């Protein structure tokens with residue numbers, strides 16, 4: 001029994017370990033504001049007791065003045081007026097300090113929110129693609145982003161509020177103890193039950209929050225589907241609105257029932273246990289009145305004790321609420337730190353050149369299984385491409401072509417086997433040096449809502465704003481013609497999110513993506529993953545002529561379902577269910593007269 005209690009207490013206290021980190025975070029965000037907040041807390045904490053004491057002095061002085069008036073008929077205004085003015089001054093200072101606290105908190109909230117968001121986003125840059133595809137990890141990220149940017153400050157505010165109430169209580173105790181130490185005990189006993197209940201309910205609320213992240217994510221996703229320009233088209237045409245909205249509402253209804261249950265329990269218990277506090281207050285009230293009547297204390301003392309007791313009670317329950325709130329904030333912060341402490345994959349390679357420059361790219365017995373998948377997406381792949389050669393990958397949907405490119409670009413590492421560039425394992429290459437040598441346009445390339453020119457410049461970040469390079473790359477990618485016809489040419493905003501944004505057609509976007517590939521002048525491995533599927537036939541033929549003439553010394557890898565394009569490659573690899581089924585050039589594969597020849601003839605007959 002004792003062991004369990006100890007354990008629970010340890011667990012409870014263990015949760016507070018994030019308080020220190022939250023304070024550090026706030027301190028790093030702005031030392032000046034944090035120091036200001038500490039000073040203000042001291043002021044706001046100590047002034048109420050001074051005001052209460054002055055109140056007592058005023059009442060006593062009034063009584064004295066009344067007696068003087070009754071006996072002498074004179075009214076002594078001056079001392080009374082001084083006290084009243086002093087009290088007014090103190091209350092003005094208190095209200096100024098409270099305002100200043102709010103201002104400090106608001107400023108810190110802004111800065112801290114930004115800092116934490118940047119921390120979350122910076123961390124995201126260091127993570128592997130596989131981590132983003134892992135739903136458990138994604139949950140962590142969503143939870144961290146949703147709550148954690150406001151929680152550190154909330155936690156620090158509560159810590160300060162605890163400090164402030166602590167100071168207030170200490171000063172009240174100083175006054176109250178002169179009446180009786182037992183009154184102090186009454187104060188704490190009255191507030192304790194509410195505190196225990198609050199803490200328990202905070203823990204419950206957090207569990208619900210954590211447990212729910214899957215549902216919350218679904219809700220966010222449905223909201224996106226229902227209200228974004230790139231999805232609303234299908235939602236309308238397929239009349240998905242009611243279906244999606246129905247799902248959205250039913251998730252809310254389910255969560256709401258749980259919420260309501262918790263809210264009702266929390267508030268009902270809060271009220272019942274709060275009654276204990278009220279009871280203790282009135283017990284103390286009666287006691288103080290009694291002592292006044294029998295003349296043990298003055299009327300001024302009575303006013304002061306009642307005020308101090310009432311305020312003390314508020315301070316005790318506020319402190320305890322702060323502690324239970326801190327408990328809740330700590331639980332939420334554990335999310336943020338769980339995310340931030342997620343191990344980062346080590347991309348430790350140092351090499352900037354390979355051991356056999358000019359050897360090109362080799363896949364040796366490469367197999368790869370996606371995390372969580374039960375069968376490999378690629379198996380025993382052996383390939384060799386030399387500089388100046390082009391390779392086409394063909395195969396039905398899901399055969400593993402894109403996966404091969406993901407391994408080549410180290411978005412994933414092979415499960416077994418190795419990939420060599422210029423004789424050195426990709427793992428030994430410096431990731432930056434490797435990525436500079438490879439230019440990839442994936443079929444799901446990103447359509448940035450930036451300027452047209454910037455959308456091309458993205459291909460080489462070192463020349464992101466280099467307009468001459470934009471023009472050159474756009475000419476190569478056959479985008480120059482239509483860009484010249486746009487209202488602001490290369491400076492036309494794309495996408496609908498921003499004012500004056502223009503939308504492009506699917507084929508035009510692909511030309512932009514191709515131009516992006518041509519920006520990578522330094523890259524000597526160029527990969528195009530179905531880049532021309534939305535282009536018209538003439539554009540595609542032109543594009544490949546151009547592509548070949550500009551990649552003569554480079555390695556070009558092309559994924560396409562159009563055999564008219566594929567046939568031009570020096571080497572063609574047919575992949576089937578993750579394995580190489582046939583390889584050779586077009587002629588060899590046609591002579592082999594197997595799967596490639598079949599597929600080629602099938603497509604050719606479609607054109608006849």
Ligand SMILES: Nc1ncnc2c1ncn2[C@@H]1O[C@H](COP(=O)(O)OP(=O)(O)OP(=O)(O)O)[C@@H](O)[C@H]1O
Pocket residue numbers: 133370371373377395396397398399400401402403404
């Ligand atoms: N991120 C992923 N996680 C788990 N499995 C994946 C992932 N991406 C692809 N797969 C699976 O790996 C296999 C190969 O996919 P890949 O994208 O490489 O095919 P592909 O040949 O490029 O297809 P397509 O011609 O349709 O583009 C498929 O069975 C697919 O379901």
